[in-house]
Amino acid sequence: MTRPTPSDRLVLCIKADDVTQSTSGNWSWWPSWRPTSMSLLKSAEAKILACIRNEVWSRFVTLPNQTRIWTLKVTNKTTRKQKEQAAQTPLVMVHGFGGGVGLWIRNLDALSRSRPVYAFDLLGFGRSSRPSFPADASLAEEQFVSSIEQWRESMGLERMILLGHSLGGYLATSYTIQYPERVSHLILVDPWGFPERPQPQVQGSAGQGSEVKRVGPPRWVKALASVFSFFNPLAVIRAAGPWGPGLVNRFRPDFKRKFEDLFDDDTMTQYIYHCNAQNPSGEVGFKAMCESLGWAKRPMVQRVHLLPPLMPVSLLYGSLSWVDSSTGNTVAQIRGKSPTSVTLIEDASHHVYADQPEEFNRVVENICNTVD
Numbered sequence: 001m002t003r004p005t006p007s008d009r010l011v012l013c014i015k016a017d018d019v020t021q022s023t024s025g026n027w028s029w030w031p032s033w034r035p036t037s038m039s040l041l042k043s044a045e046a047k048i049l050a051c052i053r054n055e056v057w058s059r060f061v062t063l064p065n066q067t068r069i070w071t072l073k074v075t076n077k078t079t080r081k082q083k084e085q086a087a088q089t090p091l092v093m094v095h096g097f098g099g100g101v102g103l104w105i106r107n108l109d110a111l112s113r114s115r116p117v118y119a120f121d122l123l124g125f126g127r128s129s130r131p132s133f134p135a136d137a138s139l140a141e142e143q144f145v146s147s148i149e150q151w152r153e154s155m156g157l158e159r160m161i162l163l164g165h166s167l168g169g170y171l172a173t174s175y176t177i178q179y180p181e182r183v184s185h186l187i188l189v190d191p192w193g194f195p196e197r198p199q200p201q202v203q204g205s206a207g208q209g210s211e212v213k214r215v216g217p218p219r220w221v222k223a224l225a226s227v228f229s230f231f232n233p234l235a236v237i238r239a240a241g242p243w244g245p246g247l248v249n250r251f252r253p254d255f256k257r258k259f260e261d262l263f264d265d266d267t268m269t270q271y272i273y274h275c276n277a278q279n280p281s282g283e284v285g286f287k288a289m290c291e292s293l294g295w296a297k298r299p300m301v302q303r304v305h306l307l308p309p310l311m312p313v314s315l316l317y318g319s320l321s322w323v324d325s326s327t328g329n330t331v332a333q334i335r336g337k338s339p340t341s342v343t344l345i346e347d348a349s350h351h352v353y354a355d356q357p358e359e360f361n362r363v364v365e366n367i368c369n370t371v372d
Contacts, residue, residue, distance in 0.1 A: 034277050035242050041127060041274035047267055048102040053077070054112050060127075061120070063150040070127035071120040071155070072101050074112040088115035089161055089184050089371050091364075094148070095119070096166025096192065097286055098234060100126030100275045105262065106357035111364060118155070122168070123147040124282020126275050133285030137297040140288035145175050152182060161368055163187040165353065166323075167286060170194070170300055177306045184371045185312045187364060190323045190350050193289070193296030194304075194331065232280045232287055237273065248273045258354040304331050312339040314367050318348030318355060 049056060055075045060068040091111055093104055101119040111117050121128040123144060133140045148171065152160070162183045164172030169191025176183045240247045248269045249256070259268045276283070291297050307313065313335065317325035328342035343363055348355035 034238055034244060036244075036274050036277035038127065038278065041271070041278070044267065044271040044274050045100070045102045045127070047263075048105050048271060051105055051262055052108055054109050061151055061154045063147060063154060065150075067123060067129035067131055067147065069120050069123065069129070069147065069151045070101065071118065071151070072108070074108045074117045074119075076113055087372075089159055089368075090116045090118055090157060091368055092152075092157070092160045092162050093117065093119040094162070094164040094168030094172050095122065095125070096164075096168050098125070098272070098276050098283075099165075099168075100271070102126075102268075102271050103351070104353065105259070107353050107361055107364075110357075110361040111368070114365070115368060118157075118160075120151060122171070122282055124280075124285055128282075130279060130281030133281065133288060135288050137289045140285040141171070141174055141298065144171050144282075144285060145178060148175050149179055149182075152179075158182070159184050161185045161187065161371055163189065163364065164191065165189040166192045166350065170289075170296065173300050173304065173307070176311065177303060180308045180311060183311065185314065185367060186307070187314045187316065187367055189316045189352055189360075190318055190321050191300070191315070192294075192323065193298075194300045195295075195324060195327045196299045196301060197291055197295040232283045233290075234276045234280070234283055237276055238280075244277055245270060245273045254349070254351075258351065301327065301330060301334070304334050307335070307338070309335075309338045312370070313341075315340070315342045316352060316360070316363060317342070317344050318350055318352040319344050319346045320348060320355075321350040321352070323350060 049058070049072070052074060054077050057073040057075070059071060061071045062068050093107075093111075095101065095103055100121045104119050108117055108119065124130050124133065133143055159182055162172045162176060162185070164170070164187070166189070169188040170193040172186060173188065173191070176186050237244045237247060245266070249266060252269060252272065255268045255272055256263075256266065289297055304313075313331070315328035315331060317323060317328060319325075325342070325344055332340040332342055345352050345356050345359050345363070348360070353360045
């Protein structure tokens with residue numbers, strides 16, 4: 001009998017992780033392998049949110065189907081400002097893949113100076129409920145969008161300035177297409193899923209037929225991506241068990257650096273770990289919407305023309321981000337004379353809001369001030 005190799009054991013662990021989505025009894029021992037729990041996530045988040053100086057209202061918002069959305073509302077402390085804030089259009093912030101409300105810690109105080117700011121954990125992420133998601137891309141997207149609308153109804157918000165980062169930008173755009181009357185201004189921060197997947201390059205030579213040349217990553221990268229396409233994107237973190245937190249520290253040290261003036265320990269990477277070491281849910285929905293290597297099955301650039309012509313759209317990109325900022329110019333071209341702006345924030349990577357928080361907050365606040 002052949003003994004499994006370490007890589008075989010890792011794949012078996014990842015596969016077991018996926019099994020836990022739909023079964024519980026036979027795999028009841030599995031969660032103990034991972035040093036995480038919703039209680040530990042709550043504690044990590046509480047340490048982060050303790051940095052907020054303004055008034056924080058936080059609770060679970062229960063939707064009609066009984067799923068719950070973890071929600072923050074941040075308002076200015078001063079009594080005089082509270083009345084002024086009540087008349088202002090609220091800013092609603094939607095995090096990206098694998099994130100949660102804690103990642104906005106550098107922005108919540110600054111952006112709540114003149115208006116109420118809401119942030120919530122997307123369905124299937126963070127502390128929100130983790131229901132099953134369909135494998136169909138359009139149905140998975142619709143489940144996310146419907147939960148946002150049900151959340152808005154439950155909160156009693158008539159209109160909002162809607163800001164989404166990465167996956168949150170993709171979902172915020174989809175939401176605005178369906179419910180434009182609820183959005184006063186759409187702000188997209190390094191949005192994921194907008195460009196179409198590049199087509200094979202065509203090279204021709206005189207007197208000969210054209211030859212198709214596929215340009216892509218090395219074979220071993222494609223082979224590895226092919227294997228892991230069968231699993232959830234962050235399954236390796238859960239498969240690593242007690243080594244999971246160290247894995248996050250090793251591969252995402254940037255999260256510690258981005259917040260090092262607030263925390264001199266592993267607070268932020270612990271938060272990221274606990275957000276993503278729970279049984280996958282929103283992660284499954286995200287996978288359903290993805291093509292291989294992370295392209296969206298339903299690129300949003302094909303649908304931005306469905307946004308109302310008068311809907312203001314602001315796109316913010318980090319100059320050092322892996323997200324192609326030229327897509328913002330494509331969106332502006334598609335929208336023609338519709339109000340669309342593209343801003344590049346220097347020395348910022350994909351997490352613009354944390355890399356250059358002062359500039360990000362200034363730009364977003366100026367955009368909000370154009371609304372009221």
